[in-house]
Amino acid sequence: MKRVFSMLILACVGLIALAGCGNEPTKEEAKTEAAPEAAPAGGSIVLGVAGAHSGDLASYGLPSVNAAKLVAKMYNDKGGVLGRQVVIQAEDEQCKPELATNVATKLVSDKVTIVMGHICSGATKAAMPIYRDAKLICMSPSATNPPLTQSGDYPNFFRTIASDDAQAKMGVDYAIQTLGAKKIAVLHDKGDYGKGYAEFAKSFIEQGGQAQVVLFEGVTPGAVDYSAVVNKVRQSGADAVIFGGYHPEASKIVSQMRKKQMKTPFLSDDGVKDDTFIKVAGADAEGVYASGPRDISSNPIYQQAIEQHKAAFGSEPGAFFPEAYSASLALLNAIEKAGSTEYDAVIKALRSEYVETPVGKISFDEKGDAIGVGFSMYQVQDGKFVELK
């Protein structure tokens, strides 16, 4: 008995040690990355990079630092922007709003030229008023919360990612215009992301006036079955289902619908556009629509950026890397085109000059959303997500 116990304990210790080893390097990395690269030098252009560079969301923030470094190096090799060297100043806020305000204040008082970040919508919202009052331009690669641009509160805010409502709009338009749906059932998983998507979808359907929402409900993630909800969809007479949420729930709902011989089209978001969805739902996945970021893998600049990352850091880039790379390019390009770092001139350049980036040829609209980025509709055909043109 004793021996069994000691072996068990040994095994547990071994596991813990292993897990520890796995985590350690990223933490170390986070610390070094988060440290400011260099103090703002007199004649240089300082690109502030704010976001989560440590903590549990560091995997979203660190790729943006790498992206900024690569772009800065590219400009510096060519002789800099307006003849001035580009310097990166990375500041870590762990995606926490309270730290984000500190970081914003620090960047403002350090007189950085321009800011790329923040990463999370909550932190971005907290930091934006400080940048606005200081007349500092800020471009996020990943904050998708719609009011950031749509409220008009932040004329100094730009982003290289489409906002959450763009997906919902796309799903609704596709259901109504292409599939000719008149009655739509909207389901969600009660989560922030899924419910937000579903609420946007609902309001777009209602505003459009061409179709009606016959069912709006949340399902319980992880419940053993969804037959009652599926029956409700059938009872409502919906001719399309729009679901906001992730693939485990989506595959269960679709499977149970197909089991009941319902052929109703099923549309969803980029939480579902995942190969695991097809793997799990199997044959039931056929014909399911899901929106996802436009396929940019054939873009030569995108491929080039990935190659640069591999050469410089020896690894695949992480989440939002192309968006961050694009944001850095767009910012530095705007300064170059404007011929100065002056606030109004740079904003004017951002809105008028198109720039070739990994996410496509983009410019920015009045509100700050990138024109030329966005989502595509995909459909599962023969076990693969195929982009619908």
Added chain:
Amino acid sequence: MEFFWEYFFGGLTRGSIYALIALGYTMVYGIIELINFAHGEIYMIGAFTGLIVAGVLGVLGFPGLAILAIALVAAVIWAGAYGYTVEKIAYRPLRNAPRLSPLISAIGMSIFLQNYVLLAQTSDFLPFPRLIPNFGFMEPYSMVMGSSDFVIVAVSALVMVGLTLFIKYTRLGKAMRATAQNRKMAQLVGVNVDRVISATFIIGSTLAAIGGVLIASHIGQINFFIGFIAGIKAFSAAVLGGIGSIPGAVLGGLILGWTESFATGYISSDYEDVFAFALLVIILIFRPSGLLGKPPTQKV
């Protein structure tokens, strides 16, 4: 009215599964007054065993029904072994400890097993093959009840009847009842209490494993976390019916399944859990020991 029957049968399927898992909770509680919080994980391990066995047999080209049968048997044996081991490692050394200690040990076991499967397998959802063959009913009825719903309800009913007979008429069943009534007295009249407790854990685990394989085949996907929610629901069903009572676990499971199904159907699935647990609270206010539970008697 058409939809009434669909909700009714949907609730019946769901309730049968809750009942199948709840039996494990209720049997263990009946005998040693311990809530085995690792029971949901045994259900999950049963499902994973079924997945692995079915995968191997599928590659070897076995026919569908044989795969189902062998996967069920394998899951039952494997989960039974886990049930036995869990009891031996986590609960037996604490047999005479204060009541909170085995409870904590049970929660620890639950977390351990979850993480063990997470590390050994994956955190992703895995597709589970449809083991239950589709023998479709006639047109109007096929909407109301699919073949897998039917199999789940039928197997659950068979297992419950079998269990009742087992406890009533076999030697081991009698020993279990004696142990449940008074452990010390049972020991004095020659019942091997440790063996009875092990047997209870094994039987409870096999029931959970059957539930695991059937429900995974019904919904077609599993991951390491499925045991948690199913376990919580089944535990509530056991409490609702009166923990310690076998017919109570079945009744509790069915009532919980129907409540959820009808609440979803006629009100909103937003409040599925709210109604299920509101019902639990209301019943426990009026019958603190559950629907069929007996109030604890003072032992003299």
